[in-house]
Amino acid sequence: GELVASMALMFPEFFGGEGGITTDRVYGKPFFGITFGPAIEVYYLIAVYCFVCTAAMFAFTGTPLGRILNAVRDNPERVEFIGYNTQRVRYFAFIIAGFFAGIGGGLAAINFEIVTGADSVNVLRSGGYLLFTFLGGATFFFGPIIGAVLLVFASVLLSELSKAWLLYLGLVFLFMVMYAPGGIASLIMMNLRLAKFGKLRGLWPSYLALGGTALVAVLGAAAMVEMTYHLQLNAALGPDLNFLGATLQANSVGSWFGAGFVLLTGLGLFELCRRQFVQQWGAIQEEIEHEIKRGEAL
Template identity: 35%
Template structure:
């Protein structure tokens, strides 16, 4: 009886994210008054679905795709055409709440078509095929203007479509709640799919396709089903994007969109279900906030991605989870100060590096490099040597203390603790 009670308590503890996250999502729009902030939250919800769909390929099946935006964008275009037809019919037709299903159906349709030949090979071959498909669809979006609308794209009006529940979706807050509802539905379905035999076989094909084939499963079939389902959820995200922005253009199918979902998924952590959720949210927030403050925001994304790949391949969630397990096992005892010292000196080094990058961007890309500009709240002249010397100095001191003082200090403490344990 005690064992059953403990098991029940453990299962309840595992359900807390599914309760806490929706509650936080419901409260968030009431904490912000600006429409921009609520629109940003809606974009985060769309990015979460998109990243979760991508992780079905990369994290669960081991398929690195450089063209996942194809299904996101095509789903958005098909959903937009239906929305425009509803507008032309005077608001008669499919309820706006079900429009994302049209995008999901389009994503599934194109996923089946392109998946029939792209999943026959994995690894580099698959990656190159998806890269070619992405370039093909993006170039087509600029050629076939009747369907894609050219560079200007297509427009539609969500408030002119009927609603199942009589909700007015002109206010961005109501749109946000619709995005949250679909994000929860998609997250639950993707999570449950991961726990099915198909999900387990996708992991087996990812880890050892030869052994999966030996026990009677065709790796190509498993990859194909995962690919099609992943495209379906990507199309669902595209349909939601149409509702949030009421416009879709060639950016929805370009390489930058595919790269953004790859960055978000990997930075968050492909080995954890919550990883793409964290990564998609973070990348959307940084893309919106950083682009308003610096022209070098794409470079910062690239540096972050390189750092994650080199030093933390399990992503940000993996770092937190590993450190939590280490702390729970007593690994932080006696060396917490050394860990915080490494974190602090690393942040100082990053601060100096950011200053150097901003100086370089202003110096090499500005029409007048000698024009003063604000750097971290201080007005500086990029043609003057002093800001460069100070910035390089901060970066060198921060990273130097981290690498040549903090790391050795932590290793000594860990070594002393290990020796003490053996003794």
């Protein structure tokens, strides 16, 4: 990827240099009266391709090659022991991934009518795809879809609300790596398992308590982050900062003390709820294992 990004600037005759390559999606004769000029026509074109490609990828996961790809991902050494060439299997996966990525790139060219090397093949674009794949859950088919939707909403909404949205996104990624490496999809699957055995309803009060206390801690931390960014970037506009309808003074000790107090209070309450939740979760898991063993015995 870095080689392609460098080539985009080294060969401006082919890649268009820093200005990129522009196109005109309404060029040529209409297709059954469709010119792809209006944005709604492009939207439906992309939506159809998206659903068709998603269905094709899901069907591919059920093929022998798709199943062996999962095996190579989970345990490549064992796959080699049963006689498969893991390098060749990964090469096939790379080709198939490139095929679907090419479709996405073609649709992006139709949508934006421009392709620039600095934006399309840079490390930030590649890192963004890896980020939402990991956040959603790389071991589940619907995981990257969830991650992509959440990342788009986060980039659109958070970027309008705060200049520190990349910091918040990085912190979310950090906590997911530490406490939920399976991604959001793994959390959903664990709760679906609880719902299957009728144990999910008893955890709702604990979930609400964890969410409420975590929200308090996040508000305190966000207030401190916003005041820090205000002092660094908007000091010329004065010390007053509008934060969720409240006015904070970035240079006031009282505002910092209040934000820190909210943060510590939220963390303390969250820890108490977390300990109770861990005990409840362990008891429920034991009950589920007992039901499974009893069903196997019967």
